[in-house]
Amino acid sequence: MLEYNEVRNNFNGEGKVIEGLVQVAQRIVKAASEISPFPISLTDESGYIIGDSDSSRIGTLHSPSSFVLKQNKLILFDEQTISKMKNVLPGIAVPLIFDNKTLGVLGIIGDPEKVEPHVKLVKKYVEMMWQETIFRQSKQLEKRTEETFIQYILLNEKVNKETVEKFCEILHINCKINRFCIVVDIGDSLVNRVGEKQISLDHLKDVLIDHTLKIFNCKENAICTFLNTGKMVLLKPIPSDEVYIKTMEQFSYQSRKLMEKFLNYQIYNMAISAGDQSSSLVSINKSYHEAERLIKVGNELELLPRIYNYYNWDILLVLITSQIETKLQDKLEFRLKALIEHSDFKELANNFMVYCSNSMNISSTAKELYIHRNTLIYRLKKIEKITTLDTSCFEHCTFLYLILKNHMSKLKK
Incomplete structure (x- = not known):
């Protein structure tokens, strides 16, 4: 404690x-x-x-x-x-x-x-x-104390509000402002460099923190530290919803810049994610766990680039499909059992997913699949016959898309 x-x-x-x-x-x-x-x-x-x-x-x-x-x-x-x-x-x-x-x-x-x-x-x-x-x-003592404090507020499900406020007073941190958490996962990059004489581990950490603060345009009240040798966190202040939205619009660009900068220090295969806003440091762990979960989902689904946040529609779509309750997914797959167990399932499912990604446009889909449009129509009609769903209906297509997306994600694991 x-x-x-x-x-x-x-x-x-x-x-x-x-x-x-x-x-x-x-x-x-x-x-x-x-x-x-x-x-x-x-x-x-x-x-x-x-x-x-x-x-x-x-x-x-x-x-x-x-x-x-x-x-x-x-x-x-x-x-x-x-x-x-x-x-x-x-x-x-x-x-x-x-x-x-x-x-x-x-x-x-x-x-x-x-x-x-x-x-x-x-x-x-x-x-x-x-x-x-x-x-x-x-300064080293202050840095170690800050690291311990950040570990306390992020890694515990519940924290004592009075304790948090006292430590904020010691470390001269404003506790009661909106922040969101950015997680920078660098894996074993630093561990693999232990023993190198060119640069000390502590100094390298300081350099990486400085780059992170600069690239994410942090000024006053930002907190950036390592949770461990493989993970850095940035608790970035956000004065308003408007600023948060603007920050999220720039997030992918800034993350790519950080990845490029870290390459100079032989740090590869990074993952960067951002959680939602939090009103104080007492509840900032929610933002941290959101960011962590995004990295986990991204890794499981092998999403590239490894930059994740809730402002990205593609990420939200993946999250929606992965959030379908297991029991409900089982019921839905049972309902589609005839399609899933059909000998042509892989071809039919792939054609349908491409059809959806082309806004249900027959000509565009056929061109991308290098097949005749009549062949595509035949296969879509085959799906309709097996499932009784209407592939010309947006709602039916959305429904089938989400089920198939989740099913195929499970097959990849």
Whole structure:
């Protein structure tokens, strides 16, 4: 269960800063040593060394650091000053500042007079690296939290409204605006690239998310993240029904552009779908499941291109045929048993389906089938005799078309 207090605590700034400094201290020391002719050390707010040019000192108490933190100013330690101190080397110690708070100490080891000209440069460099690293870690934490939150609201049938609103507050997300869900299924494309050295998986995900946001023309309040390595979701804000309709009109074009862009990253055989609108994040899972179902139906029926949404009439037609209840379909097929079991069923059914796709026009259908129009008329009359349906009647043709469409879809599975 997603816990609000746990994530809230993870966003506690000062705690994450200290933790981040501990994790990257040695890397900072190594980088700073390249611009400093003197060894350096880093201590935390409790006075313990967490980074040092001499790694054997890491974890030991450096008592003067506490004094530096209290004074919050640069202090020189010459040979006479340190003569009675334990684990202290000559040099200069200066407080490190993050977000206007003193949370650590930089020590530059050597003759104070020789060290002093280098203090400001090394201090600024260390603070810059420190802040950049912590910022990057904070962004990663925020991204992981967002991923967990989106998984919670999309993959659970019911969510707690109060929990959703609290997390929206943490992540600075507007909860109460219309959105719809776009699912981008990339299969095993990323999994198959694990271990490649050219680009990290996290960086590649960020790049793909940026392309998705740009191509679908997302600005404020859009949420785009990975649910797992094979599936990305975009929760796109929609201010009105009119905008939604316009967005759906552009959906196929934008999806094709995204597929073309993803080819540059060796991502093939994608599927992209869109669900209907939802009034808030509390109910957005309905839009997600609609989009997922479209992909499932599209895969089962091998529909191409693999771009699906409810604004597409062809998709709606497929959904209508697939929505016929099993018991009703069985009854309908029993009624048409004589046709389905006829030795010429495949030919008759195919001719009839082409006849429907040509708007029940005899001449056009015969031309497409490369048969004489009288041959087509004979076969249609044969269907009428077997089924007692009138192939010149639009309602009868629609009825037979839907039954045969569903029947043939089942045969493909």
